[in-house]
Amino acid sequence: MADPLTPGIASGRLTAEEIASNFADLHAPLSPHEAAVAADRCYFCYDAPCVEACPTEIDIPLFIRQIATGQPEAAGRTILEQNILGGMCARVCPTEDLCEGACVREIAEGQPVEIGRLQRHATDSVMARQGHPFDRAAPTGRRVAVVGAGPAGLACAHGLAMRGHDVTVYDARKKPGGLNEYGIAAYKAVDAFAAREVDWLAGIGGITFETGRALGSDLHLDTLKETFDAVFLGIGLGDVNALDIEGSEREGVDDAVSFIAELRQASDLTGLPVGRNVVVIGGGMTAIDVAVQSKLLGAENVTIAYRRGRDRMGASQYEQDLATSKGVRIVANAQPKAIHGNGAAVEIELEYTADDGTGLRGTGETMRLPADQVFRAIGQTFVPLDGFETEGRKLKVSDAGRTSVSGVWAGGDCTPGEDLTVVAVAEGRDAAADIHAELMGVAVPQTRPALGEAAGGA
Amino acid sequence: MADLTTDFVGIKSPNPFWLASAPPTDKEYNVRRAFEAGWGGVVWKTLGAEGPPVVNVNGPRYGAIYGPDRRLMGLNNIELITDRPLETNLEEMARVKADYPDHALIASIMVPCEEEAWKAILPRVMETGADGIELNFGCPHGMSERGMGSAVGQVPEYIEMVTRWCKRYYDRPVIVKLTPNITDIRKPATAAKNGGADAVSLINTINSITSVNLDSMAPEPTIDGKGSHGGYCGPAVKPIALSMVSEIARDAETRGMPISGIGGVTTWRDAAEFMALGAGNVQVCTAAMTYGFRIVEEMKRGLSQWMDEKGYASVAEVVGRAVPNVTDWQYLNLNYVTKARIDQDACIQCGRCYAACEDTSHQAIAMKPGRVFEVIDAECVACNLCVDVCPVEDCITMVEMAPGEVDPRTGRTVEPHYANWTTHPNNPAAVKAAE
Numbered sequence: 001m002a003d004p005l006t007p008g009i010a011s012g013r014l015t016a017e018e019i020a021s022n023f024a025d026l027h028a029p030l031s032p033h034e035a036a037v038a039a040d041r042c043y044f045c046y047d048a049p050c051v052e053a054c055p056t057e058i059d060i061p062l063f064i065r066q067i068a069t070g071q072p073e074a075a076g077r078t079i080l081e082q083n084i085l086g087g088m089c090a091r092v093c094p095t096e097d098l099c100e101g102a103c104v105r106e107i108a109e110g111q112p113v114e115i116g117r118l119q120r121h122a123t124d125s126v127m128a129r130q131g132h133p134f135d136r137a138a139p140t141g142r143r144v145a146v147v148g149a150g151p152a153g154l155a156c157a158h159g160l161a162m163r164g165h166d167v168t169v170y171d172a173r174k175k176p177g178g179l180n181e182y183g184i185a186a187y188k189a190v191d192a193f194a195a196r197e198v199d200w201l202a203g204i205g206g207i208t209f210e211t212g213r214a215l216g217s218d219l220h221l222d223t224l225k226e227t228f229d230a231v232f233l234g235i236g237l238g239d240v241n242a243l244d245i246e247g248s249e250r251e252g253v254d255d256a257v258s259f260i261a262e263l264r265q266a267s268d269l270t271g272l273p274v275g276r277n278v279v280v281i282g283g284g285m286t287a288i289d290v291a292v293q294s295k296l297l298g299a300e301n302v303t304i305a306y307r308r309g310r311d312r313m314g315a316s317q318y319e320q321d322l323a324t325s326k327g328v329r330i331v332a333n334a335q336p337k338a339i340h341g342n343g344a345a346v347e348i349e350l351e352y353t354a355d356d357g358t359g360l361r362g363t364g365e366t367m368r369l370p371a372d373q374v375f376r377a378i379g380q381t382f383v384p385l386d387g388f389e390t391e392g393r394k395l396k397v398s399d400a401g402r403t404s405v406s407g408v409w410a411g412g413d414c415t416p417g418e419d420l421t422v423v424a425v426a427e428g429r430d431a432a433a434d435i436h437a438e439l440m441g442v443a444v445p446q447t448r449p450a451l452g453e454a455a456g457g458a
Numbered sequence: 459m460a461d462l463t464t465d466f467v468g469i470k471s472p473n474p475f476w477l478a479s480a481p482p483t484d485k486e487y488n489v490r491r492a493f494e495a496g497w498g499g500v501v502w503k504t505l506g507a508e509g510p511p512v513v514n515v516n517g518p519r520y521g522a523i524y525g526p527d528r529r530l531m532g533l534n535n536i537e538l539i540t541d542r543p544l545e546t547n548l549e550e551m552a553r554v555k556a557d558y559p560d561h562a563l564i565a566s567i568m569v570p571c572e573e574e575a576w577k578a579i580l581p582r583v584m585e586t587g588a589d590g591i592e593l594n595f596g597c598p599h600g601m602s603e604r605g606m607g608s609a610v611g612q613v614p615e616y617i618e619m620v621t622r623w624c625k626r627y628y629d630r631p632v633i634v635k636l637t638p639n640i641t642d643i644r645k646p647a648t649a650a651k652n653g654g655a656d657a658v659s660l661i662n663t664i665n666s667i668t669s670v671n672l673d674s675m676a677p678e679p680t681i682d683g684k685g686s687h688g689g690y691c692g693p694a695v696k697p698i699a700l701s702m703v704s705e706i707a708r709d710a711e712t713r714g715m716p717i718s719g720i721g722g723v724t725t726w727r728d729a730a731e732f733m734a735l736g737a738g739n740v741q742v743c744t745a746a747m748t749y750g751f752r753i754v755e756e757m758k759r760g761l762s763q764w765m766d767e768k769g770y771a772s773v774a775e776v777v778g779r780a781v782p783n784v785t786d787w788q789y790l791n792l793n794y795v796t797k798a799r800i801d802q803d804a805c806i807q808c809g810r811c812y813a814a815c816e817d818t819s820h821q822a823i824a825m826k827p828g829r830v831f832e833v834i835d836a837e838c839v840a841c842n843l844c845v846d847v848c849p850v851e852d853c854i855t856m857v858e859m860a861p862g863e864v865d866p867r868t869g870r871t872v873e874p875h876y877a878n879w880t881t882h883p884n885n886p887a888a889v890k891a892a893e
Contacts, residue, residue: 040526043849046809049829108806108850 002270004298008344008372009252011273013298019269022296026187026322027091027117032072035121038114039068045104050115053102055418055426056083060099064118076126077133079119084158084429085151087127087197088180089422090120091188094285096318098422127196132203137164139206142439145170145228147215150178151421152412152428153234154201159432161206165439168228169207172214178236179413180421182261185289186269187296221385225407230435233395233403233410234428237380237419243281247339248376256280256290256377263293275373278302279348281336282377284314290375291328302328303369305350307335307360336374337366345371382414391416400444401431409435460765461772462758464498466738467631467656467716469589471498471562474729474761474773475754478720478741479504479566479592479635482751484540486550490557495751496758499562501659501741504539504594505547507569507579512538512600518679521668523694530748532694534668536679536686538600539568544579552586563587564633568594568606571616573623580628590631592718593620593655595646596662598639598689608662611637614649621653633718636660636702638695643702648711658706659718659741661699663689692744696722700735704784707736724753726760733773734780788880793873795865796840796856798822798833804853805831811844811854819843836866 002015014022030038042064050060058079066075079086095101095116103112126133142165146153149171157167175181180194202209213219215235224231240255247253252275266272274297280287283306295302304323306313310332313320320330334350341347348371351362382394389396389404394416401409411427413419437444462473476499477483477492484503492500506512514537523532540547555563565588569575583591594601595611602609610616617634624632634650636643638661650658665687669678677685699721706712719737723729724745732740745753770776800811800823807829815823822837823844833844845854859865861874879885 037527043808043810045807046813047825047829048809049807104806104808 002298004300005276007276009273009275011271013274013276014270016268016270019297023187023190023269023293025190026185027120029124030114030117030121035067035072035118038118039064041105041113042068043104049102049104050099050113053098055098055420055423056086056089056429057426058082058086058099058119060115060119063122064113064115067118067122072122072125073129075118075122076124079122080126080133082429083422083425084155084201085180085197085421085425086119087123087200088151088189088194089425090116090123091193092180092184093422094316094318094420097316127200132200132205134162134204136162136205139166140164140440142166142229143168143227144230144232144435144439145224146232146234147171147219147224148178148234148236148412148414149173149176149198149209149211150234150236150412150424151180152424152431153178153232154198155425155428156232156234156409156411156432156435157207157428158201158204159429160435161204163432163436165206165229165436167207168210170210170213170215170219172212172217174211176209176211178234182264183257183286183289184264184421185260185293186264187293221408229407229439231408232401232428232431232435233385233408233414234412234424235410236413238383239381240376241379241381243336243376243378245336245338247341247345250339250341250345251343252341252345252372253339253374253376256282256286256375257380259375260286260290260293263297269297272297274299275371276300277370278373278375279369279371280304280375280377282306282375282379283308283312283332284377284379285319287375287377288315288319288323288328290377292323292326294373294375295326295328299373301370304328304330305334305336305348305369306330306332307353308355309333334367335360335362337362339371339374340368345374347371348374380413397427399430400434401427402434460762460770462498462762464739464773466562466718467590467633469499469562469564469631470560471739472560473498473754473758474733474739475499475757476501476562476564476718476739476741477746478743479564479594480743480747481535481537482743482746485542485547486554489550489554489563492746492751493554493558493561496754497561497751498739499564499589501564501566501592502547502551502588504566504568504597505544505579505583506539507575508544511541511543514538514541515681517681521666521678521688523668523692530692530744532666532668532690532692533744533747534666534679534688534690535663536599536688539566539594539597544582548582548586551588555587555589562589564590564592566592566594566635568597568601571605571610571620576620576623577627580624584628584630588630590633590656591624591628592633592635592659593624594635594662595620596635596637596660598637598663598665599687608637608639611635611646611662612640614645617646617649618653621650621655625654631656633657633659635662635720637662638698638702639665643705644709644712647706647709647715651712651715655715657716657718657738658712659720660706661695661702661721663691664695664698666690691722692748693722693724693728696724696728700731703732703737704735704781707778707781708784723757724748726757726764729757729761730764730776731780733776734778735784736778736781738777739773789878791876791878792882793875793877795859795872797835797838797859798840798842798844798854799857800831800833800844800854801852802830804850806850806853807831808849810847810849814843814847838867 004013044061063075063078099115100112106112146157146169177194278294278299280291333353337351338349352365395410397415401411409431412424464474479501483500519537521534525531565583597607601607634655667677717737719732720741723740723742729740812823848854
């Protein structure tokens, strides 16, 4: 019998039906009619702001026009030529900050064209068809190692394989996909979409996955450099930041990233334990994802405590609204001071903060919230690699993704720039073009049409 | 409140909105619903001669052209005249007219181009109490191949002849419905006038193929793998109809002849435009077929509101008001200079004006950092294309230059006086001004 009032951290708070409903697709796919209506709204802008706002520079007006003229598959191809993970990006991109935020209809009516959902409509149409939309070029005999099977590594691997190179993709985890598979909220990529997308992407041929192989354990960069013609690092951020307060070692104080990974891999969410009173420390996307999913698992009270003002939160307004619509309470200007309990966490003590212009300070006023589970969502850090120049505590790279080490490229969260799936895809894609140019002694295509032409067609 | 009652060639109706002869007026049931919904009059679906009625296809009769959001912009049909027995129609018309004496009821007629045929049917139509007749010389499909409809309407001599017969055997108003499938609409209109017609109505539908099915490689609507041209109507044909109406309204031969305006009337504004160009009333079909009869309510309220705002007390005051301002190109004032102006507060930065001007016109719009679009007066020929492609109403407007200002494009001072092509030095046929 499901019981939402079970004290402590417990599974079975909701029925299987409730869980299924809670974790259903956040945005249902557009039906063909809905897609037609949505596509009609696009103005086909000149030098469109949405394209400029897209890190992968998808030709958005073109693909929307292709949907409007009855060819969603052709639209999908337009997207995938620029962004081979266009399916996942359609689901997880913070479109309100990117393409849709730049849409002129946002200025006109406060209601942008639904670019994200249209992109999903188009990419779903392509992926529903058997086979891969692009052809692999004739084998070049060159071999490239990609370390990290996340968005950056996958985009790089695809770009290389399509150009005829043989690619081996290594990943420390059991499954490829990186944060697409182990991060992000479950309701954004239902029906094992991350795994399906990897399989589909690998359909280009020439890509071998070696999972369960972490750099530094049985996998060494020197060996890779010797064995392969080039190496791409898409290793992400290995460390989560620690919470350095009294009681942070108590049982029930958990790392949000691990919890989300566990949730994503759970075969039955009714069996996943969650606290009755959950407090999330942090203000980014991970904080939102863990808070909302805790609520959807049946936690009675979920609070996000963020030390600065709401306007400073890393999570977009849209994500904040999503959280509050699911019943999550957001307490801003409150920093954790102690976690109290008797062995396990029972309560969290928060101190209000104020920023007087010289920095954030505690006001001395505190409050206590019941908390049998406390999630740390206060950011991740890159684990440094020996011998590489760094920039802002990440791997320093050129625009094309070249690291300071010859023959080694990098992209994704382990390099500077925004930690977004779509940014990682752009970086992996561009590194692939540069690696190809380097290996084959050809010029790097710079413009969007040229990149599109690099994608052969089936 | 403006008075919407209309007297069109002696036929009174509570408002100028009539339903055109078409499927919505095919039988008593529909016409009663139309009158109850507020239509001022109906032109009954075209009657044929006594005898076995025509038969329609048993597959699709319509094809469509859509605007955004699947708005019906144009409709094509291959339906024929009424396929019900003449007697049935006449009985129904008589009953309806008796019940709605204040509404206009017109009989549309299409019988063979023989005097006897017209002589036979007209007394029977008279008996129904119908207020007048409309001669269907316009139907472009099916009937034209049998020597009727537009086959008559395309030959002015036939129009005059048949009209004369009708005036001989029928003593109520005769309206001649014109086909647009001709080169010069003034010719059939003149013929109708010469035959004694009380009015003309136009336009009938335009020969059209709306689309081709690219799987079956056949025109739509497709009947068992084949398609035929149909008659095109709806909002898309309005500009063609307005032009034809205006030509009749201002031609020396036909000026002053009552016109019933037809062609894509969908809103009160469309109706007002037809009337301004000389139509005494309007006939509507596609709008009703798209939205149902209730749409007349918006038309009535809208026209009334606008007339009140403008101070027009009656429909008659509106009719023909814009006709004096329809002229030939050669008389347009070449000293009238305007420039496009972009309202930066209204601009949503889509850049369509820039794309249109830069790619296809005069390179007269600059795109500045931050997506600021500004008109370059020195290049702007005032073509208006930017206004037409801008998605925001009134964001781009054409501003008139005052006399005395220098047009930076031509370097010439804007002249205060009117001057047209007929006297322009570049015109080889220019009329020299008196010395």
